[in-house]
Amino acid sequence: MLIRLATILIFIAGHCTAQQFDLQLRTSYFIPQDGTFRSTFQNGWEDFQIEASYDQCWECVPWVNVSYYEQTGKSSCEKKYTRITSGSLTAGAKKYFCPWDCWKPYLGVGVGVDYKVFHDKASYVNKHLTKWCPTLILKSGLERDIGCNWFINCYLDYSYTQIFGKSCKGGIRQRSCDAGGLFAGVGIGMRI
Numbered sequence: 001m002l003i004r005l006a007t008i009l010i011f012i013a014g015h016c017t018a019q020q021f022d023l024q025l026r027t028s029y030f031i032p033q034d035g036t037f038r039s040t041f042q043n044g045w046e047d048f049q050i051e052a053s054y055d056q057c058w059e060c061v062p063w064v065n066v067s068y069y070e071q072t073g074k075s076s077c078e079k080k081y082t083r084i085t086s087g088s089l090t091a092g093a094k095k096y097f098c099p100w101d102c103w104k105p106y107l108g109v110g111v112g113v114d115y116k117v118f119h120d121k122a123s124y125v126n127k128h129l130t131k132w133c134p135t136l137i138l139k140s141g142l143e144r145d146i147g148c149n150w151f152i153n154c155y156l157d158y159s160y161t162q163i164f165g166k167s168c169k170g171g172i173r174q175r176s177c178d179a180g181g182l183f184a185g186v187g188i189g190m191r192i
Contacts, residue, residue: 020054020055020056020191020192021052021053021054021055021191021192022051022052022053022054022055022151022189022190022191022192023050023051023052023189023190023192024050024051024052024151024153024187024188024189024190025048025049025050025187025188025189026048026049026050026051026153026155026185026186026187027046027047027048027049027185027186027187028046028047028049028155028157028183028184028185028186029044029045029046029047029183029184029185030044030045030046030047030069030181030182030183031043031044031181031182031183031184032044032179032180032181033160033178033179033180033181033182034177034178034179034181036177037084037177037179037181040073040074040082041071041072041073041082041084042071042073044181045069045071046069047067047068047069047183047185048067048068048069049065049066049067049068049185049187050065050066050067051063051064051065051066051187051189052064052065053094059095060093060094060095060108061093061094061095061096061106062091062092062093063091063092063093063094063108063110064089064090064091065088065089065090065091065110065112065137066087066088066089067086067087067088067090068086068087068088069085069086070083070084070085070086071083071084080120080121081120081121082118082119082120082121083118083119083120084116084117084118085116085117085119086114086115086116086117086179087114087115088112088113088114088115088135088159088161089112089113090110090111090112090113090135090137090159091110091111091112092108092109092110092111092137092139093108093109093110094106094107094108094109094139095107095108101145102144102145103142103143103144104142104143104144104145105140105141105142105143106139106140106141106142106143107138107139107140108138108139108140109136109137109138109139110136110137110139111134111135111136111137112134112135112137113132113133113134113135114132114133114134114135114159114161114179115130115131115132115133116130116131116133116163116179117129117130118130118131131163133161133162133163133179134161134162135159135160135161135180136159136160136161136180137157137158137159137160137180138157138158138159139155139157140155140156140157141153141154141155141156141157142154142155143189149190149191149192150188150189150190150191151188151189151190151191152186152187152188152189153186153187153188153189154185154186155183155184155185155186155187156182156183156184157182157183158180158181158182158183159180159181159183160178160180161178161179161180162177162178162179163177163178163179
C-alpha cells in the first residue's frame with residue numbers, strides 16, 4: 001500500500017510546476033494519548049508516513065500526509081488478543097522560520113480523517129469494529145539539507161483523533177476517547 005502511495009506522489013511531483021516539491025518518507029515512535037490504549041497496546045509503537053509539500057514561496061507551505069500503523073496487544077480484563085490498524089490522511093499548512101543555509105525549523109497545523117480497525121477476541125467487546133474519525137494535527141520539526149536535493153527531518157507532531165462512542169446491542173456502550181497522541185520521528189526527503 002505504501003509503495004502505491006509513493007508511486008502516486010512521485011507521479012504527481014513529475015507533473016508539478018512548483019518551485020519546490022518535497023517528498024519524504026517518515027517513521028516515528030507513536031505514544032498514544034489515551035491511557036487505555038497505552039495499557040492495551042503497550043506504551044507506544046512505530047508509525048510509517050509519506051508526506052508531500054508544495055513550496056511556491058508562499059507564507060505557508062501546503063502539505064499532505066498519509067500514515068499507517070498496526071499494533072497488537074491484550075485486552076485489559078481477560079488478556080485476550082486484540083489488534084488495531086490505522087490509516088490516516090491529513091492535509092494542512094506549515095510555516096518555516098529563519099531559514100539558515102542548511103537548517104529549516106517549522107510549525108504547522110492540519111486536519112484529516114483516520115480509519116481505525118479493531119480486531120478483538122475478548123467476549124465483552126465487538127469482535128470487529130471499524131471507525132472513521134476526525135483528526136487534528138499540530139506539527140513541529142527541523143529540516144536539514146544534506147546535499148543534492150536531499151534533506152532529513154526530525155519532527156515532533158501531536159494528533160487529536162476523536163473516536164465517538166455509541167450504544168451497541170446488548171446494552172454494551174462504546175466509550176469515546178482520544179486515539180491520537182505524540183509522534184516523535186525522523187524522515188528523509190527529496191526536493192524535486
